[in-house]
Amino acid sequence: MALAVVIFLLLVDPSIAPPPTRLPRYPSQGPWLHGRPTLVLQLRRRFGDVYSLQLASEPAVVLNGLEAVREALVKHNEDTADRPPSSVSQHLGHRPHPFSPNALLNKAVGNVIASLTYGRRFEYDDQRFLRLMELLKERSQQHSGYLMQVVMALPVLLRIPWLAGKVISAQKAFMALLDELVTEHRMTRDPAQPPRDLTDAFLAEVEKAKGNPESSFNDDNLRLVVADLFSAGMETSSTTLAWALLLMILHPDVQRRVQQEIDEVIGQVRRPEMGDQAHMPYTTAVIHEVQRFADIVPLGVPHMTTRDIEVKGFLIPKGTTLLTNLSSVLKDEAVWEKPFRFHPEHFLDSQGRFVKPEAFMPFSAGRRACLGEPLARMELFLFFTCLLQRFSFSVPPGHPRPSDHGVCHFLVTPCPYQLCAVPR
Numbered sequence: 375m376a377l378a379v380v381i382f383l384l385l386v387d388p389s390i391a392p393p394p395t396r397l398p399r400y401p402s403q404g405p406w407l408h409g410r411p412t413l414v415l416q417l418r419r420r421f422g423d424v425y426s427l428q429l430a431s432e433p434a435v436v437l438n439g440l441e442a443v444r445e446a447l448v449k450h451n452e453d454t455a456d457r458p459p460s461s462v463s464q465h466l467g468h469r470p471h472p473f474s475p476n477a478l479l480n481k482a483v484g485n486v487i488a489s490l491t492y493g494r495r496f497e498y499d500d501q502r503f504l505r506l507m508e509l510l511k512e513r514s515q516q517h518s519g520y521l522m523q524v525v526m527a528l529p530v531l532l533r534i535p536w537l538a539g540k541v542i543s544a545q546k547a548f549m550a551l552l553d554e555l556v557t558e559h560r561m562t563r564d565p566a567q568p569p570r571d572l573t574d575a576f577l578a579e580v581e582k583a584k585g586n587p588e589s590s591f592n593d594d595n596l597r598l599v600v601a602d603l604f605s606a607g608m609e610t611s612s613t614t615l616a617w618a619l620l621l622m623i624l625h626p627d628v629q630r631r632v633q634q635e636i637d638e639v640i641g642q643v644r645r646p647e648m649g650d651q652a653h654m655p656y657t658t659a660v661i662h663e664v665q666r667f668a669d670i671v672p673l674g675v676p677h678m679t680t681r682d683i684e685v686k687g688f689l690i691p692k693g694t695t696l697l698t699n700l701s702s703v704l705k706d707e708a709v710w711e712k713p714f715r716f717h718p719e720h721f722l723d724s725q726g727r728f729v730k731p732e733a734f735m736p737f738s739a740g741r742r743a744c745l746g747e748p749l750a751r752m753e754l755f756l757f758f759t760c761l762l763q764r765f766s767f768s769v770p771p772g773h774p775r776p777s778d779h780g781v782c783h784f785l786v787t788p789c790p791y792q793l794c795a796v797p798r
Contacts, residue, residue, distance in 0.1 A: 451643060472770035472792040475619050479612040479757075480507055486753060487607050491600050492559060493571035506551055510605060512544035518784040552600050573600065607746050610670060611753045613785050617668035618661070618758055620788045621716050623767050624778055628718060632657050633798070636763050642798065646759040648752060654759075655728035659721035661754050665736040667716045667778075670785045672701040674738045700735060709733040716778070765795040 417425060423438040437443050446454050478498075484507060485495040496503035516522055525531045525541055532538045539546075559573050569575040576596050583589035622629040639653045640646055651658055677696040682689060690696070705713040709731060710720055723729050737744035744750070761767075769775060776791035 472773065472794055474790065474792050475795075476612070476616050477507075479615045480510075480608065482757065483612040483615070483753060484510075484604070484608045486611075486749075487603050489571070490749075491572050491603055492555060493574070502551065502555075506548075506604070509544050509548040509551065510609065513548050513605065514609060514784050516541065516544050549597055549601060552597055552604075556596065556600070572603075603746070606744075607749065609785060610746075611750050611757075613670050613787050614665060614668060614750075614754060615757055615761075616788050617670070618664045618754075619761070619767055619793060620776060620778065620791055621664055621667070622762070623769050623791075623793050624776065625716060626768065628660060628716075629762065629767065632660055632762050633766070636759055640759070640763060642763060646756055646763065648755065650759070651755050655722060655726060656718065657759060658728045658755070659718045661758055662721045662730065662734060663716060663718040665754075666704045666710075666720065666734060668780065668786065668788075669701050669704050669736070670780075670787070671736070672699070672782070672786060674698040674700045675742075677742060698738065700738065703733050703735055706733055764798060766798055768794050768796070770794050 417436070418438045423442045424435060426433055426435045437446055481496075481498050481503070484503070488503075489495055521537075521541055525537070532541070556573060560577060563570075563574055563577060565578065565581075569578060573596070576591065576599065579591040580593065580596065583591040622632075635654050635656050636646075640650055674697070677698065679690055679692050679694045679696065681692045684690070703709075707713050710733070711717065712720070721728055721730060721734075735743075737747040737750070770792055771794075773792065777789045779789060780786035781789055
């Protein structure tokens, strides 16, 4: 009975618990104001344009008049854009539900590539887009499969029709879907207008190169360029982002520090821009450390020598395949303080400024370094900062702590995991 009386008094007269002394003045009898504008006006006459109330256990401030309201909502727009939590909504079941972020990340990054190649984005339930995502996954699995390794070692086996069809079935279906999209694009293209995207620009060069057998601008190469953008450009970025979210739920202290820097530099309303990166050394360090730790392409892409060369005293003849063990560089114990642990301080100096050691080369190095590196850097920064600006990520209650060991296919991906995303 006593508890019921206390709850009733708190609801009817919330001013029973006095607010902190640094808040504006408050009525000695603070009634429940919601839906009672007359009382608000009466209190304004007595206490001025800004006064406070104690609503149950939480303080609240009432703003009156143009100057006070405008100052709070316009001048401080980034700092007053949040909403108080609704206990009723939470009671009705609006709680975070565990989910795997991989599919959403694939679609988000896939639409970046679609915007570049086709000048459009797909809805997430678009059937062709879903088919594109499915074929990319199957293509990656086939490429890293045992059968593919056999035919790469013994190319003569590709002369067996059924075997060749089995090894590259997803690749053929993927290329057919891209051909369909390019055909539609060709029909809607207006040569008199500026190019809408990469496909338009490439098609314009194909027309200029007609009759020139030496030109690389042809329909076959267009298919390969678009295919490479989707496979290399989408899978690597979305996989890195999946690692980033995993490492944030495993290291909540790092997540909180990133969010603090985001709040200080960007706020919680304005969208991140690439210009912000120069003012965010810790966030930049975290993104680089995600790439170093995840090490998603450990052997890089094979190279081949075009002439005889000498490396560390050894002669390597012309035409030799080179496999560059990027893991041996990204995890070099002579370079990195904690090579096998996630440690963003690898990329910060003693004053907290961002530094990039020479051994950071997830995109490989030299003349054949990843062509998509600038795009990938932009994607990683904008996606990562936007996600942590809007949400806090955590291990779902009752779930075991996920592993930070990777699974090696064509790319090294995180072990399957789920997380909770709570709006900030």
